[in-house]
Amino acid sequence: MKPFRIRLTIIIMLLLAVLGLAAAFTMAHIYRNSHEQTLEDNMLREIRLLETTFAFQPVGNENGAPSNDVFSYYSREALQIGKLTDSRVTFIEKDGTVIGDSESDPRTMNNHASREEIVAAARDGVGSAVRYSNTLKENMLYVAAPVQKPGEFDGYIRLSMSLVAVEDGVRSTWTIMGISLLVLFVIAALVSYSVAASLTRPLEHITRVANRISRLDYGARVRLERKDEIGDLGKAIDNMADSLEMQLKVIRDNEDLLQSVLANMTGGMVMVDDSGKIALINRFAEEMLSINSKRMIGKSYQELKQHYELSKLLGDGLRRKERIHDEQTLYNPEPRLIEIDGVPMFEDDDTYRGMLFLIQDVSNIRRLERMRSEFVANVSHELKTPIAAVKGFAETLLSGGVNDEQTARSFLQIIYDESERLNRLIGDILELSKIESKRSPLNFSPIHLQPFFETIREMLNASAAQKNITLDMQVPEELFMEADEDRLRQIFVNLISNAINYTQDGGQVRLNVHEIVSEQGEERIIFDVTDTGMGIPRKDLPRIFERFYRVDKARSRSSGGTGLGLSIVKHLVELHHGAVTVESEVNIGSTFTVNLPLLQADEAE
Template sequence: MKKRLFIRILISYCAVILLVAAIVAVLFSRQIRLIETKQIEEGLLHTARLVSLHPFDEIRSNIRLLAQEAGARVTIIDAGGGVLADSRVDVSQMEIHLNRPEVEEARLRGSGKSVRRSSTLRDDEMYVALAVRNDKGIKGYVRMSRSLREVEDSVQRMYGFLYRTIGFALLPTLLLALVFTRKIFQPIREIRDYTQAIRRGDLSGTLLVKASDELGQLAEAINYLVEEYREKILLAHQEKGKLEAALASMVEGVVVLDSQGRIESSNRGIESILDRRSSEIHGRSILEAFMSADLQRALERFRRERKPVLEEIRLSGKQPNIVDVNISDIQGLPAGEEKTLLVFHDVTRLKKLEQMRTDFVANVTHEIRTPLTAIIGFLQTLLAGALDDRETARKFLRTIAGNAERLSRLVDDLLTLSSIELNETNLKLEPLSVDALIRTVLPMVESSAAEKKIALDTIISGAVPGILADRDRAVQVLMNVLHNAVKFTPEEGRVTLFCREDGAKDWVVLQVEDTGIGIPSQDIPRLGERFYRVDKARSRELGGTGLGLSIVKHLMASHGGKMEIASILGKGTTVSLFFKRA
């Protein structure tokens, strides 16, 4: 591009120089031709006047001498146009000359001229005719002619001189043209290099062009545009950064589809919903990425109606999710660049909480209604007359008292669980001896274990350090676990309490292992939910509220620990309590 532009400018200079030289040559040749022709005409006319002063007979006898002295051809013509004498040609071979333009003009005006090609001499000649008069009128004509070859020779000499002059002047002229071309092209090259750098994304620096002409004004305009461009790019980067930060911090999943229906971009929220990296779904269709026919139908409905669509979708996968998806257009884009925005709000937890709330209300209602029904029924029976039978009344009152105690335990457990979940339980964490904790809890379950002839064993591995716990809550946790172990272990079974240290993670682990009925593997993940029982009939028969393990789970979490359950159906269950080391 550089060479082509430079050569074009240089050739333009050379063309202008050559064109000027050609115009000068044409004008000069024309002017020289006119001057030379005029001089020849005036000379011939002057010579013709001098010759006409002599008698025709004298002219005829001395015509060659006159022609030699005049340096021209001399022709004597009579009044009728006949040639009387000619200095070059035999008159017998010449025709009548009355119709010659110069003779006709001389007959009318006294003198005439003409430039034409001579049919006799085969050459371009200038003819001048002069009418010779006497008393009776025109006596004849004296015609002088001269070849115009010398005019052409003068023009050719002028051309030779001009060519030599142009030849001598061409080299310095070309050097000047080269210098001026380089001077003109230098700012153009700087502008080109600067704009190419901008095209590559390099916006640093400023265009410096030392010129006050249009190129300098162009450079100032480019600098102004680049500065505006820098500000807009900076603003765009800032806005993009804000948008990316907002999208990254959003819990909701965001997906943008291009005009072809392919996933163009997404945020981190969608990764947690799909449990896949964003790069794995980019470039795919919605159906390929989400594998959901319901979502595809919602998208097709949006494309038909071109109205925002809000729909609840169930997504299958490793962890099935329920999401509210909002599908809408992205506004403000150029024509032909339609993009679609899908915003996914994961409502799985809300749905679970709603289900838990529903189950909780149903379970609480059922748990309260059962003892209340018994209490009301026995009271009504007593009021109806059974009170008079002391033995029956005593039996009914014991049943009423047992159901009242069951209601009281249920209310106490609900209040405890609610207090823990609302963080209203103030734990007084302190170093606590494991031996002291065990000695405090074991007597509380020994009587119930003795009734079922269940052996209670304690195995402590080495010197176990203390735990960081609230004394009363730690007692409550261990007692609930031991109570469940005794309750669900058949007669003559065994409940063993292990204590060990997990030095790798600074845990002190209390394990309660029983030889009870065990728990099916599919039910283990749900243990710790409110009112969840593996065997509801047996649990109610044994007086359980279904809240014991839920309280244990939440209390362990409040201590910064955890509860783990392992079980083999028909062989027994192991509950592990992880306390922080003191």
């Protein structure tokens, strides 16, 4: 609307400008003509006055030509008269010869018989002309009239006056009129713009409201208090917006509910229409397939090029138009096992609309199933070995071996050791089960680390001395931290005893404790348990914290290990909001690093 308002204002101003300029030109022309006519009348009166009062002298001599005295007399008189009348005075003979002039030497002046004012004076009795004077370099008004004085003068008296004053007056008039026109234009612009605005502003408002409604701003209203057609239009738009807002609120509520369901589904959903274009992708499917729904919606399912087998299955479902079920492995980049169910979509009139594919990540389920099977197998295997040993030696004793006291004692010691191993295994399994199920809450309290590790040294000194292993602990005296003391002791007894068990005789086990500040500004304690043992092969490092995983199974069994110690350590460290890592080189040694917070922000459940 604003361009129209501006155009209307410009048209009004142009009309006023044309009228104003026409009036200005007319007034200037009238002003100039009236001033020139007034000057001409005044100059003619002066000529008539000179005709009756001037003392003419005879012009011709015996040869008929004016003498120098004549030129001098008339020039001198013309000069005096010119000063009195503030004009240029010229005496001209009937044949056009100039005999006197108030501003130039008449003897050097051309014949004036052909001058416009002289010709008109000879014809009409009075002649006038306006032309540029090369002598004075300005526009001049010339007025001439014939004068006859028998025996004295027969010719013309011509008066000329500069039009500078007239032109100055015209310029002044133009200036005044220009300023007046400018003021008029400004006033006219304001008035016309105001008039145009009063017509277009309501329409602009209605247009803005309509545009807002088109941009889904359904709360926009016109609310015009007018009793004309524009007011009726505004009310109609408001009524339409009210109805539209109510209907869209219902649609939006249903859509929000649907989007909430889709976004919070624990499975992925991909809808492909009958033309093969993706119509819907929920958030879980985006994350699972590593795609962007905004980029993929409206494009062909074949755009899922990184998942070739999946796109092939989608195409197969679209062609068959029947339920499908399959499991596939996605590499994104880690392998992920997904379960896919495809359901055809038909309307009431059996119109085929496409396929709805439900995608479920079953990686964890399959992994847990595999872990459960492996756990059962490992537990069975670990239990079978000591039970088999106990059974075998018991059978030997029952079959007569008990009569040999030395053999019986040896067999009973073996039965006792295997039962102890069985007891430790069952105890570790129950302990790990309690930790994983969080049935054993942690009790955090301040711990002074130096005396804490001194008690651990006293517990393990005997086993270290048996193998002549140096046990070195570097713990700052002033260092305190918040933790569950029993669980913290369990962590480091496991780690240090493992280091002693897997270090050759005469080796060294070292504990180094120091404090750091993380990148997030959190104070943390770093515990490094380093040994000079056999080390761990690189291929075994990722699995070292798994249950029942052993690098050297024969060495583990001979040391009495159950294969659950490091798994228990890992779970206890995580319950303390920490992390445990390992670095190792074969035949050089291993370093287990435990990173724990100095203070526990939240208590473990």
